[in-house]
Amino acid sequence: MANGWETVIGLETHVQLRTVSKMFCGCSAAFGAPPNTNVCPVCLGLPGALPVANEMAVKLAVRAALALGCTVHAHSVFARKNYFYPDLPKGYQISQFEQPLSTDGSVTYLSPDRGLLTATIARLHLEEDAGKSLHDRFPRRTAVDLNRCGVPLIEIVTGPDFRSPQEARAYLLTLKQVLEYSGISDVDMEKGSLRVDANVSVRRAGETALGTKTEVKNINSFAYVEKALTVERDRQVALRESGGSVVQQTMLYDSKTNSVRAQRLKEESHDYRYFPDPDLPPLVLSPEFIAEQQTALPELPARKRERFVAEYGLSLADAAVLTAERPVADYFEGVVRAGGADAKSAANWVMGEVLGDAKDNGEQLRVTPVGLAQLIGLVKGGTLSHQAAKRVFTDLAAHGGDPRAIAESLGLIQVADTGVLAGWVSDVLGAHANEVSRYQKGETKLLQFFVGQVMKASRGKADPKLTQRLLEEKLTP
Amino acid sequence: MSDPNEALVNAKAVAERITKTRRLNACLTPPKELRASLVQQAAMAHPSGVLYGMPVGVKDNICTLEFTTTCGSRILEGYRSPYEATAVARLKTAGALIAGKSNCDEFAMGSSTEHSAYGRAVHPLDKARVPGGSSGGSAALVAAGVVPAALGSETGGSVRQPASFCGIVGIKPTYGRVSRYGLVAFGSSLDQIGVFGRSVHDAARVLSVISGRDARDTTCEDRDPLRLPTVPESLQGFVIGVPREYFPTDLDPGVRRACDQAIRMMRDLGAAIREVSLPHTAYAVPTYYIIAPAEASSNLARYDGARYGPRFNGSTDVRALYRETRGQGFGAEVRRRILVGTYVLSSGYYDAYYRKAQQMRSLIAQDFRNVFDRGVDLLFTPTTPTPAFKAGEKITDPVAMYLSDIFTVTANLAGLPALSLPIGRIKGLPVGGQLIGQAFLEDEMLEAAYALERVVPAAGEV
Numbered sequence: 001m002a003n004g005w006e007t008v009i010g011l012e013t014h015v016q017l018r019t020v021s022k023m024f025c026g027c028s029a030a031f032g033a034p035p036n037t038n039v040c041p042v043c044l045g046l047p048g049a050l051p052v053a054n055e056m057a058v059k060l061a062v063r064a065a066l067a068l069g070c071t072v073h074a075h076s077v078f079a080r081k082n083y084f085y086p087d088l089p090k091g092y093q094i095s096q097f098e099q100p101l102s103t104d105g106s107v108t109y110l111s112p113d114r115g116l117l118t119a120t121i122a123r124l125h126l127e128e129d130a131g132k133s134l135h136d137r138f139p140r141r142t143a144v145d146l147n148r149c150g151v152p153l154i155e156i157v158t159g160p161d162f163r164s165p166q167e168a169r170a171y172l173l174t175l176k177q178v179l180e181y182s183g184i185s186d187v188d189m190e191k192g193s194l195r196v197d198a199n200v201s202v203r204r205a206g207e208t209a210l211g212t213k214t215e216v217k218n219i220n221s222f223a224y225v226e227k228a229l230t231v232e233r234d235r236q237v238a239l240r241e242s243g244g245s246v247v248q249q250t251m252l253y254d255s256k257t258n259s260v261r262a263q264r265l266k267e268e269s270h271d272y273r274y275f276p277d278p279d280l281p282p283l284v285l286s287p288e289f290i291a292e293q294q295t296a297l298p299e300l301p302a303r304k305r306e307r308f309v310a311e312y313g314l315s316l317a318d319a320a321v322l323t324a325e326r327p328v329a330d331y332f333e334g335v336v337r338a339g340g341a342d343a344k345s346a347a348n349w350v351m352g353e354v355l356g357d358a359k360d361n362g363e364q365l366r367v368t369p370v371g372l373a374q375l376i377g378l379v380k381g382g383t384l385s386h387q388a389a390k391r392v393f394t395d396l397a398a399h400g401g402d403p404r405a406i407a408e409s410l411g412l413i414q415v416a417d418t419g420v421l422a423g424w425v426s427d428v429l430g431a432h433a434n435e436v437s438r439y440q441k442g443e444t445k446l447l448q449f450f451v452g453q454v455m456k457a458s459r460g461k462a463d464p465k466l467t468q469r470l471l472e473e474k475l476t477p
Numbered sequence: 478m479s480d481p482n483e484a485l486v487n488a489k490a491v492a493e494r495i496t497k498t499r500r501l502n503a504c505l506t507p508p509k510e511l512r513a514s515l516v517q518q519a520a521m522a523h524p525s526g527v528l529y530g531m532p533v534g535v536k537d538n539i540c541t542l543e544f545t546t547t548c549g550s551r552i553l554e555g556y557r558s559p560y561e562a563t564a565v566a567r568l569k570t571a572g573a574l575i576a577g578k579s580n581c582d583e584f585a586m587g588s589s590t591e592h593s594a595y596g597r598a599v600h601p602l603d604k605a606r607v608p609g610g611s612s613g614g615s616a617a618l619v620a621a622g623v624v625p626a627a628l629g630s631e632t633g634g635s636v637r638q639p640a641s642f643c644g645i646v647g648i649k650p651t652y653g654r655v656s657r658y659g660l661v662a663f664g665s666s667l668d669q670i671g672v673f674g675r676s677v678h679d680a681a682r683v684l685s686v687i688s689g690r691d692a693r694d695t696t697c698e699d700r701d702p703l704r705l706p707t708v709p710e711s712l713q714g715f716v717i718g719v720p721r722e723y724f725p726t727d728l729d730p731g732v733r734r735a736c737d738q739a740i741r742m743m744r745d746l747g748a749a750i751r752e753v754s755l756p757h758t759a760y761a762v763p764t765y766y767i768i769a770p771a772e773a774s775s776n777l778a779r780y781d782g783a784r785y786g787p788r789f790n791g792s793t794d795v796r797a798l799y800r801e802t803r804g805q806g807f808g809a810e811v812r813r814r815i816l817v818g819t820y821v822l823s824s825g826y827y828d829a830y831y832r833k834a835q836q837m838r839s840l841i842a843q844d845f846r847n848v849f850d851r852g853v854d855l856l857f858t859p860t861t862p863t864p865a866f867k868a869g870e871k872i873t874d875p876v877a878m879y880l881s882d883i884f885t886v887t888a889n890l891a892g893l894p895a896l897s898l899p900i901g902r903i904k905g906l907p908v909g910g911q912l913i914g915q916a917f918l919e920d921e922m923l924e925a926a927y928a929l930e931r932v933v934p935a936a937g938e939v
Contacts, residue, residue, distance in 0.1 A: 047548070047556070047662075048562060049560075052695050086781075273774075273822035280696075
């Protein structure tokens with residue numbers, strides 16, 4: 001809430017499904033092919049061609065609906081959305097309108113301002129993508145690439161549930177996580193596999209009626225979601241405070257100038273004339289088909305997070321980090337399952353060394369779960385110090401191999417020979433007479449200082465527990 | 478195995494006949510191009526095919542690789558499809574020769590073949606009259622003996638009505654019996670490829686070849702190709718319903734006499750004749766003229782000059798390109814229907830027109846089910862209210878033109894199979910009788926047609 005104003009945001013998200021082929025023909029749905037190479041009579045809308053629904057797309061859409069807690073309807077209808085545009089070769093987009101695939105879902109997400117919240121999903125339906133108009137490729141001309149035309153999408157529409165741009169972003173991140181987890185989409189905003197339009201309005205704090213909304217389009221990256229919504233919110237607040245009123249219209253966000261501009265009225269005065277597509281029979285789904293899709297869904301992040309807390313005794317914060325991405329969660333469980341490592345140490349290693357290394361190396365988890373489990377085991381068994389283990393980890397990540405062998409070749413195996421340790425201990429105590437007398441006068445916290453000095457003298461090889469015991473013996477008068 | 482030279486002989490003969498009947502303006506393919514293609518096709522045709530060497534005319538709204546596909550429209554002038562319709566591919570596999578593209582009303586919108594951008598087609602028996610439409614070119618070619626069979630398409634009677642006008646057999650199969658893949662869409666929920674023949678058997682043979690499931694059309698039923706029935710000795714056991722709404726008091730007296738005679742003959746063959754009622758018949762034409770234009774307004778949106786077909790504007794403004802291309806590329810009747818269709822789908826009018834029409838369509842289909850549920854096997858009606866009318870007679874009065882479909886649109890709205898066969902003549906002009914069957918029971922309908930065809934004096938005055 002800014003200066004007594006409340007922001008109300010609803011999101012419409014278009015997500016590209018991860019299918020091999022397009023929604024209504026056999027063309028490849030891959031991103032990045034040379035322009036107009038993944039096309040055929042069907043997606044080009046040539047006279048006489050007919051659409052045939054892609055079963056995999058239907059499966060993924062149903063999985064998405066189930067993952068978002070929606071009611072999947074046994075009977076849904078494809079409808080034509082009619083408008084003229086050069087990148088829409090049929091003059092209509094096949095979508096769903098009056099009878100969508102699914103309705104009434106919810107997503108639980110963590111609001112930065114208000115804690116754990118539930119956003120309502122009003123509907124989730126299937127549709128095909130349009131092509132791409134390229135306005136900057138040739139001077140004063142528009143080029144059309146129809147590779148994207150017919151690529152399967154789901155549209156996910158929320159209620160007006162978000163009260164700040166930050167909340168909208170938090171919801172999107174949760175949505176992205178769920179869709180990524182379930183293998184439904186690559187959810188790559190930069191490749192256009194996730195696109196967001198937002199309905200934004202403001203009202204005075206305490207008002208219950210919704211203000212006039214605008215639709216913000218052209219938010220092309222996750223980084224811009226908050227910015228675009230903030231710009232539009234601030235524009236509306238400023239307008240209202242200066243006595244003006246918000247006009248219902250479409251606002252286009254420009255990331256270069258971080259500003260919004262109203263779309264020309266002519267561009268948006270559409271009457272889409274939706275009607276059921278007579279080329280496609282109603283989509284009828286059997287209870288068995290829907291149940292199969294439920295079975296195909298993996299454990300979703302929220303459930304996994306709860307389980308990590310209960311099963312591994314992790315904190316909610318640690319569980320959230322470990323479950324944020326499915327490969328990381330799977331990796332963590334791989335380490336625990338390999339044996340030798342307790343869950344808490346495994347969690348600390350994954351969140352620390354493993355994710356740190358991945359960040360610098362293209363998100364690759366370079367050390368195998370078994371390798372890490374062995375490494376943690378060496379620390380637990382007293383063979384390696386924690387410091388030494390980090391060095392072994394670095395080597396393991398870069399070159400692979402056996403943790404113990406690496407530790408040996410690097411000379412990092414801990415020294416547990418009391419004779420050798422005693423030598424280092426007496427050297428250290430001899431060199432720090434002042435500290436010794438302070439310790440003996442009761443300043444016992446200096447013990448860790450002595451341990452550190454012995455470690456330094458041993459270049460990290462001294463067994464810290466044994467060292468501590470020897471120090472205590474020697475320091476006791 | 479047929480005589481391997483038969484195809485070539487037929488190819489040359491049909492090219493010859495097309496040249497001689499150019500006055501009909503029934504075939505849009507230039508004779509030289511047609512002859513060259515036919516000779517080439519004959520060399521490729523497989524002699525073991527069930528239609529080996531049979532020349533089949535194809536309406537110009539069905540995609541072919543051999544010839545352009547213009548739909549009788551300027552907006553597709555010179556358009557060559559990169560793929561062919563499933564029906565055409567099946568004809569070729571069966572050894573048939575694609576005998577050019579036949580003239581039609583633009584995008585199959587019309588009942589006279591006067592709404593063709595390439596000039597009107599002429600009735601083979603009377604040059605002042607129309608052959609009917611929209612598949613008038615295909616009907617005229619078969620009636621004139623140029624080809625033994627031809628493909629047409631139906632949305633509201635576009636095969637049966639010209640068959641009736643031209644004195645030949647025209648079959649519209651059940652919706653979903655024949656793949657629509659490659660049939661240029663007009664009203665997708667009504668469109669179905671149909672067949673013309675000089676006899677029931679010729680038409681049925683071709684229908685059998687083109688019918689059956691097609692993975693490219695999900696509105697095409699997952700069924701085997703139609704099996705042809707044998708010619709029955711009698712119509713013993715058949716219950717044939719005669720719906721009273723199809724015999725209004727102002728029905729042309731000649732048409733009534735021809736129908737009465739045919740009904741008498743079916744009774745003599747052993748059929749039980751029963752008067753029945755289809756109470757919502759009066760709403761069929763208005764219902765049709767909401768649903769078909771609504772679908773057409775969307776189906777024809779793709780013709781915008783951006784990707785194929787001629788452009789009628791050199792400007793770089795895309796709106797102007799659309800406006801000029803569609804304004805000049807489409808004829809008056811097509812523009813009229815696009816406007817009507819756009820209107821009935823518009824927000825605020827959808828419920829009043831389109832939704833209401835869909836409800837009425839269900840009632841019309843229910844009328845038929847009620848009659849069939851009470852033991853009626855087939856219905857018999859006149860195909861059209863009058864014989865072929867004169868060119869120019871209805872061109873300026875769209876409603877009068879639309880009413881010539883009054884007895885045929887119901888089968889399209891209900892998705893039922895129906896056929897027209899000649900049952901007599903009035904002052905030399907053919908009259909057609911219509912049989913309407915139950916969904917996917919074309920075989921029963923064909924049996925009755927075989928039996929009636931054998932006894933009815935098709936060329937006799939009534």
